[in-house]
Amino acid sequence: MIKRTLYFGNPAYLHKNNLQLKVHEPKTNNELGSIPIEDIGVVLLDNPQITLTHALMSALLERNTAIISCDSKHLPTGLMLPLEGNTLQSERFRYQVEASEPLKKNLWQQTVKAKVENQAALFQRFAIDNKRLKALVPQIQSGDPDNIEGRAASVYWKILFEEDDFTRNRFGEAPNAHLNYCYAILRSIVARALVGSGLLPTLGIFHRNKYNAYCLADDIMEPYRPFCDELVYGMWKKGEIKDIEITREHKAKLLSIASMDVLFDKQKSPLMVGLSRTTNSLFECYKGERRKIIYPEFMA
Template sequence: MIKKTLYFGNPVYLSLRNAQLVIKLPDVEKATDLPEILKKQVEVTKPIEDIGIVVLDNKQITITSSLLEALLENNCSVITCDSKGMPLGLMLPLHGNTTQNERFREQLAASLPLKKQLWQQTIQTKINNQASVLKDCMNEEVKCMRVWAADVRSGDPDNLEARAAAYYWKSLFANIYNFTRAREGISPNNLLNYGYAILRAVVARGLMTSGLLPTLGIHHHNRYNAYCLADDIMEPYRPYVDELVFGLVQEYGKNVELTKEVKTRLLTIPTLEVQIGGKRSPLMVAVGQTTASLYKCFSGELRRIAYPIR
């Protein structure tokens, strides 16, 4: 079953009762002239086991410690946002798998040649998926992207990822003058940042569920980055976010703002349909297959990561 993503952008009280997330409105909760029976009628409850991601996007949200504990015990990712509404923090459980210690040791013992081969597979899939997005969005075949994907060597020493990215972004948003992919760049970079943050949370959750350390990457190794492995594994999934953002730009214009309506569309990322292993699957479920296969690569059971192919 696909886990739900819950977004809270208004003042709200969030608590736990009988393994249910209880949602209450502050004005109703504080009202002294309403009988308790009416207060309970405006409560909304959600089963904890059905929740995969919670996004907290308001300074006046109150959440109880017992609810946070229950969410983390059920491998839920909790995202907090800054004053601009952009994802800022990510809370994950410290344990997500019954054999976590064993899996950590196998991940730590992974050889450099294996990690380079896994990175090669990752970048090959990413570039091919980017090429498919360009074909679908711009209605043109990009043979150079396919060639670059095929030419990626172990560890990508030629940095074909960067070459493909430069071509990709220039082509995908060709109608936006001087567009470059940059965190602080012009729109729709704001949408891409938000979408990638949601994707990162989904992947980090999958890694924890598979008993892996999100911090220890196969390629990324920034000493200040707590989610290097998540950043590695999400690479082939980024084009799905890009395609969604492209559609939003077509619908709302090149100066699209990150409104609540747009955020709602971006929060569908975990449920986007992808194809993995010859079957169609929601993105969040596919990520679970990817992270499970990554562990099997570390343990020696597999030699290839299961990634979605567009």
């Protein structure tokens, strides 16, 4: 069952009652809604006047819910995940920690290949010539020593927004902020799936920044980024995005990334559900039970 993504942008008092998340209006204490906690996968808190009880927080984390906090600019800034997301966690940590460098290089090769192939598929979906991207795929080697990922990104962003004066930059003009927002949500969903599979989001296969607590999430999300790009690019071309402001309507669309339909082994699945297949397949690669990570593809 696909878990729900909840967004709270107004003042609210959130508490637990009979395994339900209860939403109350702070001033009047009127109940505004009730959601079964077991149905929740992500909670996004986007208002400084939101109160969350410890009992509710504990119940959400026990069910592997990702709790995301936003800053004064309404951008995701913090992520809370459970410490124990799998009953065999210590055993799975050991396989992850002991993974050999050749294995990690091979896994990164698979990851980069899947990302570039999905970027090319996005071009095809929007009737954009993807020959330059497709030509780069056979050049991806173990560990990507020639940085084909970076070369593909340069081609990708230049062609995707060829008709617009756009440069992909975290702090750049629109629609950079919308891309950042969607990526932040995606990163949280990926980290949640990794914890659920008993893996440490900190220990990456390629990313190794000592200040980054989610190196593995940053690795595994790479082939998923084009699905965020599809959402934002479609909104941009329809004229829905005017400037860097991310409106409530924009957020609703970007949060739908969790339920977007994707293909896994030619079978349709919501992205959040399919992510568990990706992270479980990654563990099986660490354990030596399989050789390939299962990554998503675009729907035909």
